Amino acid sequence: MSVYASTHPLVQHKVSLLRDAQISVKSFRELTKELATLLAIEATASLKVEAKPLTCWSGTISTPMLAEKQPTLVPILRAGLGMLDGTLAVLPCAKVSVVGLKRNDDSVKLDANGKVDIAIESYYQNIISDVSERKAIIIDPMLATGGSAIACINMLKASGCTDICALFLVAAPEGIEALTESHPDVDIFVAAIDEKLNDQGYILPGLGDAGDKIFGTL
Numbered sequence: 001m002s003v004y005a006s007t008h009p010l011v012q013h014k015v016s017l018l019r020d021a022q023i024s025v026k027s028f029r030e031l032t033k034e035l036a037t038l039l040a041i042e043a044t045a046s047l048k049v050e051a052k053p054l055t056c057w058s059g060t061i062s063t064p065m066l067a068e069k070q071p072t073l074v075p076i077l078r079a080g081l082g083m084l085d086g087t088l089a090v091l092p093c094a095k096v097s098v099v100g101l102k103r104n105d106d107s108v109k110l111d112a113n114g115k116v117d118i119a120i121e122s123y124y125q126n127i128i129s130d131v132s133e134r135k136a137i138i139i140d141p142m143l144a145t146g147g148s149a150i151a152c153i154n155m156l157k158a159s160g161c162t163d164i165c166a167l168f169l170v171a172a173p174e175g176i177e178a179l180t181e182s183h184p185d186v187d188i189f190v191a192a193i194d195e196k197l198n199d200q201g202y203i204l205p206g207l208g209d210a211g212d213k214i215f216g217t218l
C-alpha cells in the first residue's frame with residue numbers, strides 16, 4: 001500500500017482551518033468539499049489515458065481519453081457524503097456506490113496489545129453492479145482505527161472490485177497501519193497524518209466527530 005500525504009499548501013492551510021474548535025457547520029462543509037476536490041485531483045493523476053479517435057472542427061484526430069471506465073465513488077455514510085460533491089467536481093460522470101457504516105461507541109475497548117478496538121455496524125450497502133470493471137475511490141473524512149475503511153474495502157472486494165483507493169482528510173497512524181496490514185493493495189491519499197488515537201478511538205489532534213460537524217448534530 002502507498003500512502004500519499006498531500007504536500008499542497010492549500011491542502012495544509014484548509015486542514016488547519018478545519019481544526020478550529022469554533023468552526024461553523026457552513027465552513028466545515030465548505031472546507032471538506034474543497035479538500036475533497038484537491039485530494040481527488042491527486043488521486044486521479046494516475047488514471048490511464050489512451051489515444052482515441054475524435055471528430056473535431058478540423059477533422060478526425062487521435063487524442064488522449066480515459067482508457068477505462070470512470071471510477072465509482074464510494075462515500076462511507078454519513079461523513080463521507082461531505083466529500084461527495086467535491087469529488088464529483090473532478091469526476092462529474094462517476095457512478096456512486098454507497099456504504100453505510102457506524103462505529104458503536106459503546107463497544108470501545110483496548111485489545112491485548114493496548115490498541116483501541118471498536119465494533120463497526122453495517123446498515124446499508126448499494127454498490128454498483130459493474131464495480132469489478134472500475135476503480136473504486138472511497139471517500140471518508142476520517143481514518144481512525146481503520147475499522148470502517150477495512151469493512152468498506154471488504155464489501156467492495158466481495159462485490160468483485162480489484163482496484164481500490166481511499167481518500168481521507170485526517171488519518172491516524174494506527175488506522176494506516178491497520179489498513180496496510182488488512183489491504184496492502186489499497187493506496188490511500190490523505191490531507192494530514194495526525195499524531196495518535198485517544199482511548200476512545202478519536203484522532204488527536206484531529207477534527208472531533210466529522211459526521212456531527214457536517215450534519216450539524218453536535
Ligand SMILES: O=P(O)(O)OC[C@H]1O[C@H](OP(=O)(O)OP(=O)(O)O)[C@H](O)[C@@H]1O
Nearest residue numbers: 077078079102103144145146147148211
Ligand atoms: O477508522 P474508524 O475507527 O472506523 O473511524 C472512522 C469512521 O468514524 C466516522 O464515522 P462514524 O462511525 O462516526 O459514523 P458517522 O459518519 O455516521 O458519524 C468516520 O466518518 C469514519 O467512517
Ligand SMILES: O=c1cc[nH]c(=O)[nH]1
Nearest residue numbers: 144202203208209210
Ligand atoms: O476522530 C475521529 C474518529 C472517528 N470519527 C470521527 O469523526 N473522528
Ligand SMILES: [Mg+2]
Nearest residue numbers: 209210211212
Ligand atoms: Mg461520526
